[in-house]
Amino acid sequence: MSFSIKSPSFLAIIGPNGSGKSTLIKAALGLIKPAQGTISVLGHDSVKHASKIRKQVRYVPQRDRIELAVPMKVKDIVLMGRLLKKLPPRIASSKDKEVALNALRQVNMDALWNRPFPELSGGQRQRVLVARALAGEGSVLVLDEPLAGTDAESQDLIVDALGRYHRDNDVSIIMITHDLNPIHMMVHDVLLLKNTVIGVGEPCSIMEPELIKSVYGPTAKIVEYSGHRYCLTRDSGFDRHD
Amino acid sequence: MIDIIQVIMTSPFLQRALLAAILVAVIAAASGTFLVFRGLSFMASGVAHAALGGTALGIFLQESGLVPWFDPVLGALLFSVLVSIFTGYAGESGITQKMEVAVGVSFALSMSLAVFLMYYIPPYRVPQIWGYLVGDILLLNNFDIIMLTSTAFLLGIITLMFNKEFVYVSVDMEGSVAHGMNARGYHYLMLIVSALAIALATKAVGAILVYAILVAPAAASNELVKSVRGVIFSVFMIALIAELVGITASFAVYVSPSAIAGILAGLSYVLALQIKRVRDRVRTELPEVDSRPKDVTEPLNQSVSDVHTHNDGSSHVI
Numbered sequence: 001m002s003f004s005i006k007s008p009s010f011l012a013i014i015g016p017n018g019s020g021k022s023t024l025i026k027a028a029l030g031l032i033k034p035a036q037g038t039i040s041v042l043g044h045d046s047v048k049h050a051s052k053i054r055k056q057v058r059y060v061p062q063r064d065r066i067e068l069a070v071p072m073k074v075k076d077i078v079l080m081g082r083l084l085k086k087l088p089p090r091i092a093s094s095k096d097k098e099v100a101l102n103a104l105r106q107v108n109m110d111a112l113w114n115r116p117f118p119e120l121s122g123g124q125r126q127r128v129l130v131a132r133a134l135a136g137e138g139s140v141l142v143l144d145e146p147l148a149g150t151d152a153e154s155q156d157l158i159v160d161a162l163g164r165y166h167r168d169n170d171v172s173i174i175m176i177t178h179d180l181n182p183i184h185m186m187v188h189d190v191l192l193l194k195n196t197v198i199g200v201g202e203p204c205s206i207m208e209p210e211l212i213k214s215v216y217g218p219t220a221k222i223v224e225y226s227g228h229r230y231c232l233t234r235d236s237g238f239d240r241h242d
Numbered sequence: 243m244i245d246i247i248q249v250i251m252t253s254p255f256l257q258r259a260l261l262a263a264i265l266v267a268v269i270a271a272a273s274g275t276f277l278v279f280r281g282l283s284f285m286a287s288g289v290a291h292a293a294l295g296g297t298a299l300g301i302f303l304q305e306s307g308l309v310p311w312f313d314p315v316l317g318a319l320l321f322s323v324l325v326s327i328f329t330g331y332a333g334e335s336g337i338t339q340k341m342e343v344a345v346g347v348s349f350a351l352s353m354s355l356a357v358f359l360m361y362y363i364p365p366y367r368v369p370q371i372w373g374y375l376v377g378d379i380l381l382l383n384n385f386d387i388i389m390l391t392s393t394a395f396l397l398g399i400i401t402l403m404f405n406k407e408f409v410y411v412s413v414d415m416e417g418s419v420a421h422g423m424n425a426r427g428y429h430y431l432m433l434i435v436s437a438l439a440i441a442l443a444t445k446a447v448g449a450i451l452v453y454a455i456l457v458a459p460a461a462a463s464n465e466l467v468k469s470v471r472g473v474i475f476s477v478f479m480i481a482l483i484a485e486l487v488g489i490t491a492s493f494a495v496y497v498s499p500s501a502i503a504g505i506l507a508g509l510s511y512v513l514a515l516q517i518k519r520v521r522d523r524v525r526t527e528l529p530e531v532d533s534r535p536k537d538v539t540e541p542l543n544q545s546v547s548d549v550h551t552h553n554d555g556s557s558h559v560i
Contacts, residue, residue: 029419029420031416051422054419054420054421054422057420057421057422059416059417059420059421060417061414061416061417061420065336065415065417066413066417067279067281067336067338067414069279069280069281069412069464070279070412070470071464071468071469071470071473072409072470073469076409076470077413080410080413080414081421083406084417084421084423085421085422088403088404088406089406090406090407116468136421142420
């Protein structure tokens with residue numbers, strides 16, 4: 001499969017569970033090797049030159065991939081975004097701390113700087129992980145289901161923070177999501193997957209009733225509201241493969 | 243007090259035991275902490291039993307004349323490293339359950355191999371295999387102390403240098419790889435060095451002490467202490483106190499110091515669970531006083547009064 005979008009873009013990857021959204025992203029970052037063929041990201045091969053790609057990438061995995069048995073504080077998680085790109089001993093400078101605190105402010109979590117991360121609610125933990133990506137460096141932000149299983153307040157904060165960050169900085173954002181509606185107004189491009197590329201284009205052009213029904217089944221509906229098309233799929237997101 | 247110092251000064255075996263207590267506490271702090279963070283507490287016993295299989299292989303190779311220079315300790319170290327590599331391979335994606343299964347499988351495999359080889363080595367050497375698991379902190383020789391010191395030193399230095407990397411690998415393996423850190427390298431480094439330390443510590447002070455001291459203090463500290471550094475320090479203190487009390491008690495009463503240390507370490511975990519439960523109870527009770535926020539109360543009252551005003555047979559609230 002092959003597709004192209006303008007850079008920098010805000011791309012949403014949508015599709016039902018098991019359609020290959022996470023697999024595509026993981027293969028692009030060299031976390032898994034493609035069974036056949038090659039993937040080129042920013043001109044680099046995803047297997048041979050994965051390190052060059054990873055220098056440019058900030059990644060937020062699905063929330064349940066974060067191990068809660070380690071007593072990390074909120075600040076430790078956010079600083080991770082910056083320290084992972086450094087060399088050992090990875091000491092946080094005052095600038096790192098300032099950037100991290102500012103990133104937390106974007107998602108309204110700065111007051112919890114010293115809180116234990118495992119004690120936060122699911123939505124709060126997700127906000128901290130998004131802040132980790134905002135605090136990092138690299139021209140591509142990749143987020144795997146950052147809105148799944150989060151409360152409405154966290155969703156709004158995450159969506160606003162990402163939208164603002166994309167507007168003010170020269171970065172691309174790639175977000176895997178089961179629900180396009182919260183970010184509908186913000187994304188430039190949508191990639192609809194079901195084992196292969198079903199469609200790529202602007203949100204409203206992907207929200208074709210026939211196209212959506214062919215992917216999500218006959219119960220999927222398109223609703224029009226104030227000039228935009230929204231999709232009701234009854235998909236609940238979060239789908240983990242080990 | 244002076245009497246105690248005098249006793250220590252005049253008994254080399256006691257000096258060695260005290261030194262070993264400190265070294266095992268260092269190993270527990272550096273290795274046990276991260277094993278518990280990764281949900282791999284089972285690895286301590288898995289590696290110790292794998293080392294037993296390695297010892298059996300070493301003795302077999304020596305006795306059969308196939309490789310006469312092969313010391314059983316080398317077999318133990320080789321097997322413990324193989325187990326850690328196997329465990330690491332199973333858990334490359336960072337999933338704990340897969341690593342636990344790998345530990346369990348290698349445990350069974352090495353024990354089976356040990357029992358298999360026992361039929362082919364002279365009976366007088368069989369106790370040496372089991373002896374691998376039954377060390378005693380009061381019966382250490384200078385060679386044990388040298389081995390223990392070097393492994394504790396190596397483990398301590400590596401953990402000091404790479405503790406952030408080990409934490410990152412434990413918290414978010416996938417994210418660490420994706421951000422460009424050599425997470426797989428640190429993942430293997432952490433497991434291999436831990437396995438070497440566990441194998442040598444088991445050889446020196448015995449399995450009971452290693453299981454208890456490596457797992458229980460780390461699990462106890464992780465329940466109560468809220469920072470990585472705090473946990474490491476707390477593990478060192480609990481482990482050291484348990485061992486020192488064990489050694490002291492063995493002078494007053496006819497009892498194995500490892501057993502006392504093991505019981506104390508185990509109890510520290512039980513105590514930590516209780517403290518955490520009480521603490522959580524206090525924390526959940528407090529906010530319940532006046533817990534309904536104003537911005538919810540007002541619309542609720544409004545909505546309730548709306549229902550009353552519209553309560554003319556219709557059940558809908560508009």
